[in-house]
Amino acid sequence: MKPTRTTLQRIWHTRSLSILFFVYVLISIIAATQGLTAGPKIYVPGGRPYIDYNNYRIFKFSFYHLLQGRDIYQLFPDDHWDLYKYSPAFALCFGLLSWMPDAIGLVLWNLINALCLFAGVRLLPGLTTEKKSWILLFCVLEMLLSIQNTQSNGLMAGLVVLAFALAERRRYILSTLCIVFSFYIKIYGGLAFVFYLFYPEKLKLMGWSLFWMVFFAVVPLVVVSGSQLLFLYKSWLHLLVNDRSASIGLSVMGLLETWFKVNISKNLVALVGLLLFLVPLMYVRRYNDLTFRLLYLASTLIWMVIFNHKAESPTYIIVMSGIGIWYFCQAPDPVNRILLILAFLLISMSISDLVPAPIRNGFIRPYGIKAVMGIVIWCKILYQQLTLRYAPALVAET
Numbered sequence: 001m002k003p004t005r006t007t008l009q010r011i012w013h014t015r016s017l018s019i020l021f022f023v024y025v026l027i028s029i030i031a032a033t034q035g036l037t038a039g040p041k042i043y044v045p046g047g048r049p050y051i052d053y054n055n056y057r058i059f060k061f062s063f064y065h066l067l068q069g070r071d072i073y074q075l076f077p078d079d080h081w082d083l084y085k086y087s088p089a090f091a092l093c094f095g096l097l098s099w100m101p102d103a104i105g106l107v108l109w110n111l112i113n114a115l116c117l118f119a120g121v122r123l124l125p126g127l128t129t130e131k132k133s134w135i136l137l138f139c140v141l142e143m144l145l146s147i148q149n150t151q152s153n154g155l156m157a158g159l160v161v162l163a164f165a166l167a168e169r170r171r172y173i174l175s176t177l178c179i180v181f182s183f184y185i186k187i188y189g190g191l192a193f194v195f196y197l198f199y200p201e202k203l204k205l206m207g208w209s210l211f212w213m214v215f216f217a218v219v220p221l222v223v224v225s226g227s228q229l230l231f232l233y234k235s236w237l238h239l240l241v242n243d244r245s246a247s248i249g250l251s252v253m254g255l256l257e258t259w260f261k262v263n264i265s266k267n268l269v270a271l272v273g274l275l276l277f278l279v280p281l282m283y284v285r286r287y288n289d290l291t292f293r294l295l296y297l298a299s300t301l302i303w304m305v306i307f308n309h310k311a312e313s314p315t316y317i318i319v320m321s322g323i324g325i326w327y328f329c330q331a332p333d334p335v336n337r338i339l340l341i342l343a344f345l346l347i348s349m350s351i352s353d354l355v356p357a358p359i360r361n362g363f364i365r366p367y368g369i370k371a372v373m374g375i376v377i378w379c380k381i382l383y384q385q386l387t388l389r390y391a392p393a394l395v396a397e398t
Helices: 004-039 054-067 088-093 101-123 129-138 140-148 153-168 170-186 187-198 202-222 228-247 254-261 268-282 284-288 292-306 313-328 334-349 357-364 369-387
Strands: none
Touching: 004 140, 004 170, 054 101, 088 170, 088 202, 101 129, 101 140, 101 153, 101 313, 129 140, 129 170, 129 202, 129 357, 140 153, 140 170, 140 284, 140 313, 153 170, 153 187, 153 268, 153 292, 153 313, 170 187, 170 202, 187 268, 187 292, 187 369, 202 254, 254 369, 268 284, 268 292, 268 369, 284 292, 292 313, 292 369, 313 334, 313 369, 334 369, 357 369
């Protein structure tokens, strides 16, 4: 006998988070299996082939190159394609996985990415279990895309959401650890420090933030000399500066250039975006409003990508996390629902095989269509923050 709709609804209502936990574990294993069994990739015509899960190999070998005293920000074509672009501290931390066989390490890396976001959403205050589950379900396809590329974007999204949720619980040591670690993965994670304006004991927050910043700055000294570490920081800075000048990504900068042929300074665009992001902070009395704080969390997650010159398709798990939080922390609204549906179609579905290849390759990708709804919804969040036009849909803070 087939289960009735009522039965399925009851199962979802009572076990939705357990179901989503299983789903996130399953896609982590599936993505790892795909990477391990896929054939090699050739990144440039006529170039040498590389293992499908190349990004994981970049992280893995960064640890060994760090131990060997080499410049980890140079190309190592015998080991992997492309450059390592994160901090020396992240290279050291990845040593926890680097020593493992790829079949184990890759699965664990995918699980870290997927379950960090799961944990962050699970701990969010004020949302029902069902709403948290809908957020996680909304993000599934983008999470799968990110971990199929063995990138760190799921971890980035999870660390920012976790930092917010832990700060709400006044767990400042762990909250600051999450933000600082996200900064040492991708510097845009430092934008989440804005959360700490909302909470008491700011001296404690500043103290722990400074502690973790110094800790991760110097922890590579356990395996390299002081002079080598200083050299690595100079090399990292040089790489980031050159990398910034050469990229526009699926971002505001990218759309300005591809749609309107406007070539504006990336720094100027980012500065304007940052100023707009900070303007709603003038409503100090709203800091006690949980919905206002959740909207800032959503805005932060989306900003980190749409104003990032290196934004690419797998980074949009960060955007989708923000969009999900934005939608489900408010009462149902027809306009928001339309925007949510469009976001799912244009972000998660637009580059799938359901869209004919000529449309994907001739329109969606060249014109950065995936970035559109992230920008539109971020502007909608900004409008709501400035006009205070939002309707909370929250339960008791948990």
